[in-house]
Amino acid sequence: MTETLMTIRQMCDTFNVTPRTLRFYEAKELLFPIREGQKRLFTRRDRGRLKLILRGKRFGFSLEEIRQLLDLYHADDQQTTQLAKTCEIGELRLRAMQAQRAELDDAIADLKKQLEWGSAKLASLRAQNVAA
Amino acid sequence: MTETLMTIRQMCDTFNVTPRTLRFYEAKELLFPIREGQKRLFTRRDRGRLKLILRGKRFGFSLEEIRQLLDLYHADDQQTTQLAKTCEIGELRLRAMQAQRAELDDAIADLKKQLEWGSAKLASLRAQNVAA
DNA sequence: AGCACACATGACGTTAACGTAAACGAAACG
DNA sequence: CGTTTCGTTTACGTTAACGTCATGTGTGCT
Numbered sequence: 001m002t003e004t005l006m007t008i009r010q011m012c013d014t015f016n017v018t019p020r021t022l023r024f025y026e027a028k029e030l031l032f033p034i035r036e037g038q039k040r041l042f043t044r045r046d047r048g049r050l051k052l053i054l055r056g057k058r059f060g061f062s063l064e065e066i067r068q069l070l071d072l073y074h075a076d077d078q079q080t081t082q083l084a085k086t087c088e089i090g091e092l093r094l095r096a097m098q099a100q101r102a103e104l105d106d107a108i109a110d111l112k113k114q115l116e117w118g119s120a121k122l123a124s125l126r127a128q129n130v131a132a
Numbered sequence: 133m134t135e136t137l138m139t140i141r142q143m144c145d146t147f148n149v150t151p152r153t154l155r156f157y158e159a160k161e162l163l164f165p166i167r168e169g170q171k172r173l174f175t176r177r178d179r180g181r182l183k184l185i186l187r188g189k190r191f192g193f194s195l196e197e198i199r200q201l202l203d204l205y206h207a208d209d210q211q212t213t214q215l216a217k218t219c220e221i222g223e224l225r226l227r228a229m230q231a232q233r234a235e236l237d238d239a240i241a242d243l244k245k246q247l248e249w250g251s252a253k254l255a256s257l258r259a260q261n262v263a264a
Numbered sequence: 265a266g267c268a269c270a271c272a273t274g275a276c277g278t279t280a281a282c283g284t285a286a287a288c289g290a291a292a293c294g
Numbered sequence: 295c296g297t298t299t300c301g302t303t304t305a306c307g308t309t310a311a312c313g314t315c316a317t318g319t320g321t322g323c324t
Contacts, residue, residue: 024201038272058235060192080257087250101236103190111226114205116217126210
């Protein structure tokens with residue numbers, strides 16, 4: 001069975017982050033480990049959130065933005081109004097991401113073209129070198 | 133005719149950036165405006181580079197990474213070895229971008245799913261409210 | 265008891281990408 | 295000629311996301 005509670009070290013090993021990072025996320029209210037005396041114990045919920053945090057970061061979302069998204073992902077107990085608001089945020093974020101994907105596609109195409117040009121140029125330069 | 137040289141203010145208005153930004157980019161050797169006395173005058177080449185800089189930034193590329201890409205984009209006068217190196221950087225960057233695109237697609241799919249779930253939940257909540 | 269070890273809490277340091285303020289030169293305008 | 299208007303340099307301030315001590319505490323071995 002996957003232990004239901006994990007120490008800070010187990011978390012670090014599992015997700016490859018430092019203790020400092022986990023404490024920082026707690027301070028920023030992204031995680032809510034329970035306390036056993038002085039020590040932190042991370043729940044299954046915390047692990048779920050951390051997974052999403054790390055993915056969010058890979059796209060350059062700020063921690064603050066991620067916090068808003070997390071609210072959306074855990075909206076089970078929210079009131080209607082609150083849920084509506086978080087959905088709205090999610091829609092905005094979705095559009096932003098789609099726009100970003102479009103731009104990314106553009107940039108990829110551009111870069112590809114440049115690389116082809118570069119290869120061609122390289123080929124011609126090498127040909128010259130051989131000739132000389 | 134598009135003026136071949138632009139003042140810092142014209143640049144700012146055209147690209148929606150601050151003078152500080154342009155001076156900063158010059159200090160970082162991303163732009164090379166010529167000097168008329170004390171003042172900067174930006175060339176067509178600077179405008180091209182700035183456009184690419186701004187696009188790069190939208191993907192979270194650091195200015196340093198962007199500088200390397202710019203070298204690739206303006207490699208006409210490079211030596212073979214240098215060109216080969218910049219091409220290599222470009223290839224790496226391309227793979228990174230493609231990977232990022234894949235992750236972005238994943239995240240978009242996830243978010244879409246969550247939003248559908250949210251809408252459904254909202255609908256059922258509203259139905260309850262009407263019933264009550 | 266003595267000691268290592270895991271964890272905790274400050275609090276200051278770091279990097280990137282500018283913002284912002286001070287202090288000055290040149291030019292254009294009334 | 296005085297003063298806005300642009301522009302310049304120098305330099306310190308700022309935010310995000312942690313890193314890196316310094317210092318303190320509770321726990322389990324031996």
